[in-house]
Amino acid sequence: MLQIALWKRLGIILVCLAGLALALPNVFYTRAERHNDAVTAIERGAIATPEIEADLAQWPEILPSSLVNLGLDLRGGAHLLAEVQLGDVYAARLDGYWPEVRDALREVRDQIGTIRRQDSPADELRVRFSEPGGAQAAADAVRALAQPIVSLTGVGQSDIDVEVAGDILTVTLSDAERTATDDRTMQQSLEIIRRRVDEAGTREPTIQRQGADRILIQVPGIGSAQELKELIGTTARLTFHPVVSRSGSAETTVDADQLLHPSMDEAGAYYILERTPVVTGDDLVDSQPAFDQNGLPAVTFRFNPSGARAFGEFTANNVGAPFAIVLDEEVVTAPVIRQAITGGSGQITGNFDVAEANRLSILLRAGALPAEMTFLEERTIGPELGQDSIDAGQVASLVAMAAVVVFMVAAYGLFGVFATVALGINVALIFGILSLIGGTLTLPGIAGIVLTIGMAVDANVLVFERIREELRTAKGPARAIELGYERALSAIVDANITTFIIATILFTLGSGPVRGFAVTLGIGILTSVFTAIFVTRLLIILWFERRRPKQIEV
Structure with a gap:
């Protein structure tokens, strides 16, 4: 007989109610969004102001408040395509090798004589020694510094190549190490960009790698591409260097193991610094905006234990000497060390306003980008265009649903009405699931919903046509309905499994709008x-149990 167990009925009803409850906040999108933003602000430590309290009251706490996130094409925002300058990382890696190479060569000084670093391309480290006869000893000493590569593709290979020509020793990164370094740099850049965007409180950004050295960044809801570039485009590399001397000219000649950087505050002032930093921003664990003793905006920072130890040892050994705090190749300040700084914390002061201090603290807290980025493409999508897309999607969805409803009611009568009610629940369940998983809805996503509306009735058509056939042979309408569902099930499952496989392939191999x-x-x-x-x-x-019809028409 035509029956569904009570527990199954309750289960179906509960699933439908849960889907409707999860989809409900999307009907009142603005109110629920303001409520969610207020909750997030309080979780991040904001003070509960009257404005925040008013936003919290926009949506009842007892109801779900998760929303379907709107993509860039629906909400408006900024789109950037950035190219990571991987060559910068090679230069930084080789600069980091110089102290070790220098110390290793000093151990064989009796065979190679004096050593001096030479100017070289960014991806090479060149050292001249005065006794060419000690070339083999120099090469062996530096090769002993090589380390095995930590990557699946570089197993059994070392990280540096060492060559000697006459009295010049050249150190370069091996090909396997360059490949591993490129991959680490891209992963680090992706993570740091994601941290910076998340720190700014933006909603559902798209940040993904494209090709060997490019990153796609799409952030809905942000004001402009320029604002996004200011947030993520700055390297924010903080380093602390010993000061050699000052200069008043940008043409000052410096040695290969020195740097010439301009002062951020003093126009025309330049500092000659030792190339190798004492500590870097990689040792920072926290950075916050603050005010200095004069009430001016500043930025505080705190080192991890290793950074604090290195900084403490340097300041203890160099009391009375100046050191420079360098941010993105500009000297922020160059104070004189009055006493050992062993606490592992400090403060950066300069010509900051409150907004700049806050942005700098975000950049330092998120970490320094390992390499500079060049922006190849940038677009700003206004919210008006996004609203137009939403309106167009709504019209398309309503037209599709209306056409389906008219066809089903005309073709199947009361059974078509049942299919129409199920179609409405179907759409609510889609939005409920998207809200539950935090999915992002894009314009192609709306196209997927419109297609689903058209496809959703296919299963009902198969069942209803099968019931029509069974009415000619079955004993009574109850048996016809039961057989119709049983015998149409395999066709429904087969048709939808193949489509689901296609959707899975599109999600796996596609990106962005395709996903x-x-x-x-x-x-x-x-x-x-x-x-x-x-x-x-x-x-x-439920209708059949209530009416008990002797005959039915489908």
Whole structure:
């Protein structure tokens, strides 16, 4: 007989109610969003001002408040395509090798004579020694510094190559180490960009690698591409260097192991610094905006234990000497060391306003980008264009649903009405699931929903046509309905499995808009099968149990 167990009925009803409850905040999107933003602000330590309290009251606490995040094409925002200058990392790596290379060569000084670093391309470290006869000893001493590469592709290989030509020793990164370094640099850049964007409180950014050295960044809701560039485009590399001397000219000649950087505050002032820093921003664990003793905006910082130890030892050994705090190749300040700084913390002062101090603290807290980025493409999408896309998507969805409703009611009468109710629940379930998983809805995603609306009734059509056939041979309408669902099930499952496989392939191999389409299509397939097999059937059974018709027309 035509029956569904009570626990199954309750389960179907609970799933539908849960989907409707999860989808409900999207009907009142602005109110729920303001409530969520206020909750996030309080979780981050903001003071509960009257404005925040008013925003919290925009949505009841007892109801779900998760929203479907709107993509860049629907909400407006900024789009950037950045190229990471991987060559900068090679230069930094080789600069870091210089102290070790120098110490290793000093141990064989009796064979190679005096040593001096030479000017060289960014991806090389060149050292001249005065006794060419000691070339082999110099090469062996430096090769002993080589380390095995920590990567799956570089197993069994070392990280540096050493060559000697006459009295010149050249150190370069090996090809395997360059490949591993490129991969680490891209992963680090992705993570730091994500931290910086998250620190700024933006919603659902898209940050992904493209090709060997490019990163795609899309941030919905941000004001402009320029604002996004200011947030993530600064390297924010903080280093602390011993000061050799000052200069008043940018043309000052410096040695290969020295740097010439301008002063941030004093126009025309330059500092000659030792190339190798004492500590770097990699040793920072925290940075916060603050005010100095004069009430002016400043930025505080705190080192990790190793950075604090190195900084403490340097200041203890150089009391009375100046040292420079360098931010992105500009000297922020160059104070004289009055006493050992052993606490592992300090303060950066300069010509900051409050906004600049806050932005700098975000950049330092998120970490320094390992290499400079060049922006190849930038676009700003206004919220008006995004709203136009939403309106167009709504119109398309309503037209599609209206056409389906008219066709189903005209073709199947009361059974078509049941299918229409299930279709509405189907759409609510799609939005409920997207809200639950924190999915992002894009314009292609709306296309996936529109396609789902058209496909959702396919299963009902298969069932209803099968019921029509069974009415000609079955004993009574109850048996016809039961057989219709049983014998149409295999066709429904087969058709939707193949479509779901296609959606999975699109999600796996695609990116950006293609993935957005695949997500909504895949979720729509699952919900349409559920509503066709369970929801429509439950509606028909409830109607049948109430009316007990002797004959039915489908």
